Amino acid sequence: DIQMTQSPSSLSASVGDRVTISCRTNQSVSMNLNWYQQKVGKVPKVMIYSVSTLQSGVPSRFSGSGSGTDFTLTITSLQPEDFASYYCQQSYAFPYTFGQGTKLDIK
Amino acid sequence: QLQLQESGPGVVKSTETLSLICSVSGGYISNSYNYWTWIRQTPGKGVEWIGDIYHSGTTYYNPTLKSRVTISVDTSKSQNQFSLKVRSVTAADTAVYYCASRSIHWFDPWGQGTLVTVSS
Numbered sequence: 001d002i003q004m005t006q007s008p009s010s011l012s013a014s015v016g017d018r019v020t021i022s023c024r025t026n027q028s029v030s031m032n033l034n035w036y037q038q039k040v041g042k043v044p045k046v047m048i049y050s051v052s053t054l055q056s057g058v059p060s061r062f063s064g065s066g067s068g069t070d071f072t073l074t075i076t077s078l079q080p081e082d083f084a085s086y087y088c089q090q091s092y093a094f095p096y097t098f099g100q101g102t103k104l105d106i107k
Numbered sequence: 108q109l110q111l112q113e114s115g116p117g118v119v120k121s122t123e124t125l126s127l128i129c130s131v132s133g134g135y136i137s138n139s140y141n142y143w144t145w146i147r148q149t150p151g152k153g154v155e156w157i158g159d160i161y162h163s164g165t166t167y168y169n170p171t172l173k174s175r176v177t178i179s180v181d182t183s184k185s186q187n188q189f190s191l192k193v194r195s196v197t198a199a200d201t202a203v204y205y206c207a208s209r210s211i212h213w214f215d216p217w218g219q220g221t222l223v224t225v226s227s
Contacts, residue, residue, distance in 0.1 A: 001170075034213040043205065043220060044154070049213040087154055091212030095169040098154040 002027055002090050006099035012107040017078045021102045023071040023088035032092035033071045039084040109133045111206050111218035121227050125193040129206030137162045137182035142209040143189045147202040160189055201225045
């Protein structure tokens with residue numbers, strides 16, 4: 001299985017901050033890396049797919065980058081609605097796997 | 108707009124079979140290019156992909172669960188559903204179970220999720 005390691009596992013930030021979340025895989029997943037947002041008690045929602053493509057309706061303050069084994073989710077100018085958990089997920093090979101999540105909360 | 112909704116018992120006894128149904132609306136499983144997916148989430152193990160099915164019946168399973176899991180699809184006239192069965196459940200199978208649609212390589216949308224607790 002492809003192992004996914006996200007860092008940090010938790011992160012405190014303030015409204016207006018810029019934050020980055022890292023996702024590393026133990027083998028190349030090419031460009032097959034997706035990011036999900038999950039708010040407490042809610043369903044995960046895809047934010048970015050194929051490394052850097054924003055899902056329809058996702059604000060442009062979200063961006064994704066990387067390739068191979070190292071990927072980054074960046075949120076510029078954090079808004080109150082962005083405080084949530086974020087998961088990366090590889091779709092390069094079965095079984096599809098998810099990172100353990102990064103919980104972003106308000107400082 | 109595609110919508111998915113899970114249904115099934117919230118409590119299953121240990122060693123028995125967990126059975127869930129995902130009802131799809133806003134589109135037809137049988138004439139879609141999407142795959143239909145089951146995913147589960149626990150505080151301890153995080154988010155785990157269980158498996159996929161295509162309307163043709165082709166399935167892909169997570170090897171860690173493959174021996175105990177069956178995903179099937181029902182596209183008969185009155186149904187537009189797919190289902191999950193997990194046999195011989197233990198406490199480790201207690202989780203929130205989601206169904207989802209896999210479009211190419213990402214999961215969207217997801218159902219609301221259903222908590223299944225395995226009781227002894």
